[in-house]
Amino acid sequence: MISRILWRTYLAAFFVFLLGPVAFIALYSLNDAVYFQLPPPGLSLRWYGEFFDSRIFTRALKNTLLLSTTVTVICLLFAVPTAHLVVRGHFRGRELLNNLILSPLIMPGVVTGIAFLSAFGVLDIRDGFFRLTVAMTIFCLPFAVRAISASYHGLNRQAEEAARNLGATRLQTWCKVLLPQLRPGLMAGGVFIFVETVDNFSINVFLADRASKTLPIAAYEHIRDFDDPTVAAMATLLSIVTIALVALMDRLVGLDRFIGQK
Amino acid sequence: MMTRFLTGATRRAVLGALAALPLVASALPASADTDEIYVQIWGTTWQSALQDIAERFEDATGIAVVPVTQASSSEGLVRLQSAGEDPEIDVWFTTSSLAARATQNDDLFLDLPESVTELAPDLVAGAIAPRYAAAYFYPMSVIYRTDMVDAPITTWKDLWDARFANSLAVPDVTTYAGRSLLISAIANGGSIDDIDPGFEGLKALSPNVVMFYSSDATARQALAQGEVSTLVATPAQAKRMRDQGIEVEVATPAPTPMLFDVMTLVDTPRADAAAKFIAYVLSPESQKLISERLNQFPVRKDTPVAEALQSIKPDPENTISFDEAKVNANIGEWNERFQREVAQ
């Protein structure tokens, strides 16, 4: 009985710890003062106003949306054939290919960022948006390949044979039987890439130029410079979007079904 | 059930929303094109004073000034250096220390035109160099919360006092061009050429230091939250704190290191317009704004010093300046030694 109480307390504490900062930042963003005070002197939406009034933040928002959308689309287009090869390919070095594709996951972000900075410098590629797109596509590909591979592994291969058997060519089978079943993986991968691109700091900070700063970089520069909770407002807005996306994913795919799928 | 997760309508809605994102993005405000110059500057400095100056400048000349913020001037420099042929920055605000080092790059920086250098006689000594012009100057000061510090601070040595245990925020070596280290050296009997006492001093100071900061905002926040009671910082920070209703006092113990924040002219096709802006920042009305809004000292001799700064204006005899070449030559090594011996 006591162990049961302890166990529940632990679980509760765990989730308080987990969600505390996210909840706190929302509270901070509504705080009607530059510095946080307990209890808050009053509630207001002024920092949200500041966020949308700021040319830097709105521009960063625009950059971020554009970048995330571009990267998500390109990444998924690249990830599908790659996942197919990694799961279904018949060639030596398939496992190696898988590991190489996944390798950006373990490379420290700062290292990857500076590596791209050096390489783009040598190639004289100056366009910030292009640099960010290339770097984030490469950085996010592992997430997409992993998510889509997971979907691939869950497929019933006999369904594809059944399609061939019933008269579908390879391509028809792929489009009509395989791709629709990969949708959960594509969705999850897409959401992940989107959010990761919206969120990445340690790579993009090196590659963004004047015109292509994204939200985290703008946020970082803001908190290094200003003391007000505009960034808290931004973080809260992003969290709301994230929660909406996660809820959508849950509705469409079922969170518990998707996560941990073999 | 598992697979019926997208009805046609939902799918179309999701796809439609995705397709619309770039449109929404492009509908957000974008920058204009002609008659613009780009100024890379710290956000707070821009917000406090330069924004107004820029607006007046635009009214006077028709040239719009677009701010490009930098979290620190060294990050700004790396961005400038990485940008190649056209850095898309026309005026870069930095410290005199970093400017002395960076402007040696002939590909990136231009000599100031005569229209700027001819202003030198009206300005304080050292405000104009071949490749940079100071926008304002400031003493390294001590800012403390009157509700947390009982006795006024008068000397640098006071900071070593045990009553300041766990209550200081001091710039790290990379911030304000190593001035914290140099102050420590001088307060402990050393000098820029005899830096060891500086490190010894910082080590001894360490129990009093909560944070060695690299960002003014972090330091201000720590003071506002009561993490620290005392900052080693510039008077501009005190102004920002008071604006938020936090009672602080400013002291300028002797010897007081004086620093310039300067404007450099980047080699771009818009250099003429950029030079006009630099000259405009040095005009009496701009200098007055800087003094009042930013609480930094005007570089024009004839500009009245703001009320709040009157009492802390250091006696010229008590000020001290350092050889920026020496600072630049040593700062990398000082930082490593600082990280090794003091910070950890």
Place this chain on the structure above:
Amino acid sequence: MRISQLLLGFPAALILSVLFGAYAVFFAVGLLTAVPNTADVAGPVTLDNYARFLFEPSYLAILWRTLWLSTLLAVLTAVLGYPVAYFIARTPSSFLRRFMLGALVVTMLAGSVSRAYSWLVILGNRGLINSFLLWTGLTDKTVPLVYNELGVSIALVHFLLPFFVLTVFGAIKNLPTSLEESARNLGAGRARVMAKIVIPLTFPAIAGGLAIVFSLAMSAFVFPLVLGGGRVRLLSNFIYDQVFVAFDRPFAAAVSLIFLVVALTALMLLTLLQNHTRRLAAGGFGGKGA
């Protein structure tokens, strides 16, 4: 078939060549020297940058500190996270499971810059934790929770937990409950079943989760920067300083390569462990394949 594989391999080949091309350039830069006051690098080719790091005890100390802290935090994360992963996998309540998974995913996707910012205020002297401690009278002085390694660690564990729990959750979920039931049935207590059945059989996933959180901790950058108060410097911050303070990109490149080699070695050890334990775990399901 061959041709179609080549076609399918095109995107992967493109990505990998850009990635490793970038790394090759970067590491070549590590053999050169920075031209002062520019972003340029120049010859002659030298190993000085490597030697400079490897023969300087204080630099190596940063490397060890980073390794040590990452190991410690990875293990701590595993210990804190595993029971939660188990609970989520086994709770009969679908609502609870989805809520918890959602909370983990949302936390994982919450930005690090804004989270660091949040911790700054929560952990401060007048922040939530200290206010609470003072109010309850547990302490009469504020506890320094931020601008030190403790603050960085708290934020990092918070950052790492979702990655670990979500990795391990799948493995536990896929473990047939009949195994646990049969062990209980044979007379093993809850704790024993955990120790003898569940943990050993999910060890490959635990090792995988450890690898992920270890490498994330190794590359921690924002948290030490914002929460360290200038007193916590990990290797990523060191590399950052070389680029932004010392303006020495070649040295940064050299240190990055050393960093990468060390990180990869550590991960390789974990992978070996993972493969070894996977064989053990696979043995446990023998005969299921027929």
Place this chain on the structure above:
Amino acid sequence: MSDGVHLQDIGKDYDTVTAVDQVALDLPKGTLLTLLGPSGCGKTTVLRMIAGFVDPSRGKIVLDGTDVTRVPPEKRGTAMVFQNYALFPHMTVFDNVAFGLRLRRQKRAAIANKVKAALDLVHLADFAKRYPAELSGGQQQRAALARCLVIEPRVLLLDEPFGALDRHLRESMQTELRKLQQQLAITTVLVTHDQQEALALSDYVAVMNRGRVEQFGPPREVYDRPRSRFVADFMGVSNVLAGRVRVHGEGRIFEATGYGAFRLSENGTEGEGDALLALRPDALRLDPEGLPGVVHFSALTGAHYVCEVRLDAGGELTLNLPRSDPRSAPGSRINVSADPAEAVILPA
């Protein structure tokens, strides 16, 4: 070449392993062939070679007079019911069944009619809008069957189609399938490891072992006259005795080591020498003249008891006794002889 399925000495090697070796079968149009054997015997590989999922290393496959050995699966006109049905999880039952017709670009109305007819045939008309996950195992199986039948294939292929069903359902599905197959006169190849199923459904049975066909023929023949020890074992013969055939008086007898002599019938046995005697439990009966022994174990299987008898000579036999016979109880002394007509001599 005539209609039906003709396998001409096909074989399949994987690296150094020969999975299927020299399989030659001819199946007349409209009949049902069962490939029977233990797992790993190559029966599924043969089925997959017919479907085109596995390329034979040797030999030719001829369907309805056309050599299809190198034809891709989608052009063969075969239709397969997979072991786990392989329904497309993201499509309704209707869409699953319509899949093949849509690929053949048939008119909407024609598709609707044919799908409806096919679903009627398998009694799934009310389930057209369901998704596979919402169907029971038997319903899924029927949907998979409808999906195959609707395209009117040259050959219907069934891979252990009843394996996942419980016994009661399996039996009724077997009957249903056989009726449908006969009614539509559709050439069918079925793979199973269940000899009851093979006997119940087939026109022909091919018993496979280690990649080869051990025996091919009508089920009765395979059942009554196994030609090898393997086939005998697989067809449920539990008594296989070693010994030799000898001429004895006018006929022949089999002297089984450790058992004694069994009389053999005249047809089917020639010569003398070492051999095996296969006796299914039904072939043994109580006979006062027979070999003496003691029942040491018995189990009720429904209509009768299966009894294990230890003969005085040392050997053991399994036989069936009627439920009503008190001698089925353990400890009973009995005498056993074999019906010569049902005793099968196998090569040693």
